[in-house]
Amino acid sequence: MDIRKLTTDDFEACMTLSEYAFQFVLNEEQLEKRREEFASHNVLGVYENGQVGAKLQIIPFQTYIQGRSFAMGGIAGVATWPEYRRKGWVAGLLKFALEEMNRNKQSISFLHPFSFAFYRKYGWETYVEFKNYKLSTDQLPAKKATPGTLRRSNPELSVLKEIYDTYAERYNGTLSRNDSWWENSVYAKKGSQRAVYYDEAGLPQGYVLYEVKERKFTIGEMVHLNEEARQGLWTFIANHDSMIDEVTLKAPANDTLAFQLDNPRIQQEVTPYFMARIVSVEQFISQYPFASQDSPVQIQLEVEDAHAPWNEGVWELNVAMNGTASIWKKGELTKEDQHAQHIRLNIQSLTAVLMGYRRPAEMARIDRIQGSEEDIQALEKAIPVRQTYLMDFF
Template structure:
C-alpha cells in the first residue's frame, strides 16, 4: 500500500513516483547555546546500556504526535538500532517514571557530540535534557541534533541566534491508491464529500486512471472506477504529489499554485478540513 525509504538521491527516486514526505531541522551549536534559563523540577539522569523495554513505551508515546514514525519491535532495538546508533543512552525521570531519553556519542578528536535521538514526553523533560547537554561544555565544543521541522526549540534558548538547517528526510510513495484511500484516517467533519480525481502513475498501471471518491460523515471512504471520462475533475495530479498531500507534508493550495496539481476550490477546502494535521517526522533511517 505504501513504500518508504531514505534515498541516496532524491531526484533519482522522484523519477519513479517517490516524493519527499518529511523534513527536519539540524542544529549545529555550542553546548552553552543550549542554556535556557527556565526553572525546572528535579529530574534524575540515568546513564546505561540500551534497555529497549524501558525506552520503547516512551518512544511510542512520543511517536503518536507525528506521521511516519516507525513501529519498533524488539529485534529493531536490539540489532539494527544498536548497530547504527552507537553511544551512550541517558534517561531523564521524575516521580512519574521516565519522561525522555537521549542517545548520543562523542567524537573525541573533533570534540563533537552527535545526538542520535532526543525523545521527550513534555517540554520540561526536553529542557532538562538540554541542561544535561549544556553541562558537557568542558569536554565538547559542538553539539549536533535534529528536531521536527516545525519545532521551535531555538525560541526556548537564551540566545536563539543558533545555526539551524532544514533538510529533507524520508521519501514515500503510494503503491495502491484505492487501498490507501479506503483506509485513510480522514477527520470526521460531520458532512460527506464527493469528488472525482485522476492520478497519473506511469509505473503502476493500477493507480493510473480516474476514480470517484465518497467520504461520508464518519470519515468512511467509498471508491468507484469511472468509465465516463467526460466528467469534470476535482483533482488531477501525479502519484508523488498525491502522496505528499495525504501524508500531510505539503499544503494542496501550495501545490496548486506551483502547478503540481489541478484542483477545485471545494476540494482544497475539504482537504484542509479532513486531512490530519500531525507533523510528518521520523528519527530512524534505513
C-alpha cells in the same frame, strides 16, 4: 530482462555488488547479521549470463501515518554493476517491486534517494526533511531544575520503546520499530550512551542516545513527550559543559529549539531526507483516517500513475462524518467526467498531500494539483495536519 526473486543462495553475489557499489567492506560478524536480514527481505535481481547484474531489496516495515500503523515496503540496496548501467534495469526492478508490494498489501513505500529527480520519475516524492543543529556550549538551553530524575544507565528496551512509540505516533512517516530493529539499527548506530528522564511519579518521559568523544556531544536520538522532559534532557546535556565544546543533533523540521533560546542565532540546516510513494491508492486511502467532517464529503480524484496502472484513472472518494473513507475506481476518464468537477494530480502529489508533507491548497497554488476551489478546500479540510518525521535510515 530476466528479473527474479533472489534466495539466500544469491546472498554472496548480492553482498559483493553492494560492497562495490556503496564502497564498504563488512567483517564476518556483520556479514552474518546481513545474511539473517537478507532471509527476511524480498530481494529482487536482474540476471545476465547467469550472474546478478542489478538488484534491490524490499524491507517489510510498519509506519505511523495519522496515528495508525500502515504496512510499508522500504526500498534499499539498489545497485547495478557499472558495465550493466543505463540499460533500464533499475526501472524494471522498481516496476516489479511495485507489483510485489501491491500483492503483499504494502500500500506505501519509502526510500532514501541518491537522486530525488531520478526516483520522482517512478512515482516517489519527498515526504520528510529534518533540522540539523550545531550548538556551542555557550549556546545551549539554560539549565533548569525539573521535578523529575535523569538516570544515565542501560535501561530496559521496553522503557525506550514505550517512550518512542508514544512519540512516533505523533508524526507521519516514523517507523514502528520491532526489537530486532532496535538492537541492530538503533542501538548499533546511535551512540552507546543512554539516559532516561523520569517524572515525579517515576514514569519515563524522554530519553537521549548519545556519544561523547573529542569534546563533541553527538546526539544520535533525542525523544521527549513533554516540555518538562525536554528541559530535563537539555539540562543533563548542558552539565557536560566542562567536557565538550559543541553539541550536534537532528530534529523534526518544525522543531522550535532556536525560538526557545536566549540567542536564536545558532547553526541550523534543513535537509530533505526520504521519499515516499503510495503503492495502492485503494488500499492506502481505505486505511487512511481523515479528519471528522460536519457533513459527508465526496471528491473525484483523477490520478496519473504511469508505473502502477492499477492506480491510474478516476476515483470517487467518500469521507464520512467520522473521517472513515471509502474509495472506488470509476475507470478511465469519460466525456462526462471531463465536464464534472474533480481534482487532477499525479501519484507524487497525492503522496505528498496525504503524507502531510504539503497541504492541498499550497499544492494548488504551485500548480501541482488542479481542481475547483470548492474541491481543493474540501480536500484541505479532510486531511489532518500532522508533521512528517523519520529518525531512522535504511
